Amino acid sequence: MHQVLTRKEALAYVTGRQLGTVNESALQPGQSTATQEDWWDEIEDALAGVMETWRNEDLTQFESQIKRDGLEGVLAVVLHEGLKGLPASVLTDRDFWRYCAAYMYDFIVWRQPTTTVSALYPYFGVKSDSLGAADCVPQRMFGRAHIVLAASHPGEPDPYELAKFGAADVWISHILRVRNSYAPLVVRELLDGVRDGRLKTDTIREVAKDLKRVRSNVLFEVLEAEDVRTLMESSEARVAARAALRSTP
Amino acid sequence: MSSAIRSETALVRPFTQIDAADTPLDEVRLVVGGEGHEAGAVVLPDDVLRTARLQLRLPAPLDLRAAVAQTVVPEQDAALAVIGVAKTNRVSKVFLLEYLKPDAWPAELDLDRSTADLVLNDRQGFTLTVAVVLRHNLNPEPLRPSIAGTWLARREFSVGPERQDTSFSPEELTEDVRKQFGLREGVQRFVFVDTWQGVENLSDAVRVYLDPDTLHLLLANLSDPGSIQLQADLAVYATETVASSIARDLMTGDDVAAPSALDAYPAAKRFFENLSRRLGVDLADVIQIATNDPALLRAHLEAAMDLKTVTTNALKEK
Numbered sequence: 001m002h003q004v005l006t007r008k009e010a011l012a013y014v015t016g017r018q019l020g021t022v023n024e025s026a027l028q029p030g031q032s033t034a035t036q037e038d039w040w041d042e043i044e045d046a047l048a049g050v051m052e053t054w055r056n057e058d059l060t061q062f063e064s065q066i067k068r069d070g071l072e073g074v075l076a077v078v079l080h081e082g083l084k085g086l087p088a089s090v091l092t093d094r095d096f097w098r099y100c101a102a103y104m105y106d107f108i109v110w111r112q113p114t115t116t117v118s119a120l121y122p123y124f125g126v127k128s129d130s131l132g133a134a135d136c137v138p139q140r141m142f143g144r145a146h147i148v149l150a151a152s153h154p155g156e157p158d159p160y161e162l163a164k165f166g167a168a169d170v171w172i173s174h175i176l177r178v179r180n181s182y183a184p185l186v187v188r189e190l191l192d193g194v195r196d197g198r199l200k201t202d203t204i205r206e207v208a209k210d211l212k213r214v215r216s217n218v219l220f221e222v223l224e225a226e227d228v229r230t231l232m233e234s235s236e237a238r239v240a241a242r243a244a245l246r247s248t249p
Numbered sequence: 250m251s252s253a254i255r256s257e258t259a260l261v262r263p264f265t266q267i268d269a270a271d272t273p274l275d276e277v278r279l280v281v282g283g284e285g286h287e288a289g290a291v292v293l294p295d296d297v298l299r300t301a302r303l304q305l306r307l308p309a310p311l312d313l314r315a316a317v318a319q320t321v322v323p324e325q326d327a328a329l330a331v332i333g334v335a336k337t338n339r340v341s342k343v344f345l346l347e348y349l350k351p352d353a354w355p356a357e358l359d360l361d362r363s364t365a366d367l368v369l370n371d372r373q374g375f376t377l378t379v380a381v382v383l384r385h386n387l388n389p390e391p392l393r394p395s396i397a398g399t400w401l402a403r404r405e406f407s408v409g410p411e412r413q414d415t416s417f418s419p420e421e422l423t424e425d426v427r428k429q430f431g432l433r434e435g436v437q438r439f440v441f442v443d444t445w446q447g448v449e450n451l452s453d454a455v456r457v458y459l460d461p462d463t464l465h466l467l468l469a470n471l472s473d474p475g476s477i478q479l480q481a482d483l484a485v486y487a488t489e490t491v492a493s494s495i496a497r498d499l500m501t502g503d504d505v506a507a508p509s510a511l512d513a514y515p516a517a518k519r520f521f522e523n524l525s526r527r528l529g530v531d532l533a534d535v536i537q538i539a540t541n542d543p544a545l546l547r548a549h550l551e552a553a554m555d556l557k558t559v560t561t562n563a564l565k566e567k
Contacts, residue, residue: 089372092335092372092373116429118429127444128453133337133338133339147339150340176339182341216262217394217396218398219382220398221330222328230397
């Protein structure tokens, strides 16, 4: 048993909260019986943990989008640690993610400030029947932490470390929306480069384009860490060579 | 002013003499509850998708080795890979990655659901790729694969639950919808194409809105010539909008996408392939027209959907 909110219910809740016609008490999840086990309390605890962590922060310290994304990364780890033991029957249920998003309403409107109600819909997974892996906030947070954990080395002091720094554009444009997301070791190399400052915004955009071309012929999922390093070095070298060619008078 | 140079993107496979590796993969089957399925879309009832035993029938390692020996890739450097990718979450699982050695894998490989819960038990389904790959980097030689992970041959199974095929059912263009999309008063119809890249079925990403009064009249008189004409016109409009929208999204810079760009998006690929068949126009040309010349696409659609006849019938009804 787990909590669910249909798209219609979630849409009504988000719209009502935004227009000020309903408050938190209007969030009344349905019960899915797709699983025999009872996951209700685990889910409630995980979501409460995320919101409590967020509320305990001094939010005046997170004015820029990059800082807000960094905090989203920290909360992604809290969420993942709370949900990672749940079965696929819960974690692949779109209405479960809609419930999570509605529960996290206050965080999401802080994280994704918008001027219109409808602009919020993708972040709550209610814009269409599909969720959009880079849009629905709790699902993208879960994915972010899950990918980083999958790419971690045994014995690493903090296997989630690469999820925790602000890199929203990289996550959305170059990881979650594209097939790189299925190759954790490639993601690790990209994030390492961004964190270390080797891959600046312009560079990573070109590297991502180059990787897309390579991906047509190469299955990233089967690569070992050493192969991925070689792949990235080649890609960065090609990008640098093209940039040099363009700047040649 | 448009550029005098027209360019297109295409899948470049700068290799030669690797075709022999493809033939043994013809016999690959996904066996679901004892029933074999060829590569491509595998649509299953929910309970079967959820519970059935999953196996892959694979070519024998030595047969594959013999086939690869006929290519430019040394057979000892090739491997067979089986990769599963979930549709809901960004999760993948490598089920098999083995050199082409005797007994490297069984004739029927069991896909154990418990080892890949988020992939094989995904309610929205999963994609399985069976591929002959280069296992490690080789010294570059002209026209020979040299990067580890390069596939020499592959088959894909897109496994998903049963659902209605693509259909764009009109909904009421309410006041909320009007405000949401900033539409002025008097708009009769509007097509919204949402993020379509991850959807199993395009209808999940497409909303067709019609003025409420018009929609009610339409639904009340579905077989009237006027209604039939409106339905056909709406179908042309929606199809044109969806095709153009996807084609533009697929562009790389100013370049029209090649058909291979659709490979990563089964729902869009199905849509364009159907369109190509229906219009009798080559797939690459359909994408090109949808990108650069929606008016021509509309003309093709009107002919294919016989808008002339239904319009004539509607006018004769007066």
